[in-house]
Amino acid sequence: MSIQVENNLKDSDNSEQLQQKTHYVPCKIESDGNANVEKYFEPYITEKENGELTGTFRGHHLDGVKMRLPDGYRAVLVTEAKKPLAEDADRRFQIAGGFKEFVYWNWDKKPSKNDNIVKGFEWMDIADAYLGGIVSFGSISVELSWFTYTVTGGGGVTWNYRNQSPPKCSKTP
Amino acid sequence: MDSLKALEEYLKSKDNAENFFSSSEIPPICKSEACMLGVDEAGRGPVLGPMVYGVAYCPLSQKKILESLGCADSKALTEDKRDEIFTKMLIEQESIDNVGWKGEVISPKYISNSMYRRAKHSLNEVSMNSAISLIQMVLDGGVNLAEIYVDTVGPPEKYQAKLSEIFPNIKITVAKKADSIYPIVSAASIVAKVTRDHALKVWNFKEGLDMDHSQFGSGYPGDPLTKKFIREQIDHVFGYPLLVRFSWSTAELMLQEKAATCTFEDIDESPNKKAAGTKSISTFFSPKDKTSRKRHKFFQERCLKMTNAFE
CATH class of the missing domain: 1.10.10.460 (Ribonuclease hii. Domain 2)
Structure with missing residues (x-):
């Protein structure tokens, strides 16, 4: 099976689409679609002078911090317009949006270098040194879910390695 | 504060997602004379809005003022009657000179967040902490407290022991329905209930909902x-x-x-720990799963998996 990604957002007009505001929430949300982040999430965020963020989701206290993807990486959100019927058929995805920065949230625990996502980023450096080339970086944790608010989900979040076109990247299952 | 309107304005000016206090000036007489203090709460049961803890205090010698204000079992009082008594506490000189009060508005967000902590924090703990901090603040303000009366819904003994440990020099009475027995607790209860009622009246939705x-x-x-x-x-x-x-x-x-199902990280350390060394007999007959080779610990710890490459 091969996977193809089409990038229709190459032109500069779409740069905003690739700079989405993104929140990484410590909760598996069984929903795929638009979310009222502007109404039900962002108004609750408070920022302390030291940059620590607090928020709340479904009554749970969240501790957050702004994060940037490691240099040379950006995240892309892909959607699949037509899902093939056969399991092993070739698949085509379209890039719907992306981001380089996001807010990482923990449930009632200050974000630290021991969080899986930070440790996961270590692999990028190691792989870079070890493989010295193209790297696939899969889903960080299946327990966590992403949402952005102008992009309708449908695919997973992907990580792509340096703006190669077409991008070499991997997809979350 | 000199009217219910002023109370509402004050409540409106506060961030209703956070806890905050609302209080009277401390009557100077309360710093010199020995005082009693009552503690009560309002809005423990509702699914909407804040819970409010209130304290009221006055000199032991001025108990009759509470009676003349009409402080009796606040549950037997109508909402209008409670508003009327609270207004008297705000404007009548005799009350201002002798009776002080303070309330803590505990936001619904704080309540949910506390109950959904990793280490759960029960509503009883939230309540007790609020009562303790209110008493401490009154003491820090210089009030000469001799006696404390607390209304409780939980078991009074534990609560009493805890308060006596923190405030060893004050005579403490924790009782169920203290509200209907001690006028100073009724006064505290009126402070709490009136504050809660008006906090709901002026509730402003951060989400932009146009409702009241x-x-x-x-x-x-x-x-x-x-x-x-x-x-x-x-x-x-x-x-x-x-x-x-x-x-x-x-x-x-x-x-x-x-709503959409949401699953937070399981905090139970060992959710499915099976007794070590006891494999069920059927496992010896089931086919070995050759495909699931364990990944290196480095990847496991980071939740990294192999996925399909894009083209």
């Missing part, structure tokens, strides 16, 4: 308006606005039924 208490009701789960609100004001992803205590079973059950 005439539409969401008293907040008690039995109130038909509240029931309707809980049934209808559901956001598929986020659940409810911050007015709602997510940790209440009324809200929890409704979200389970009507």
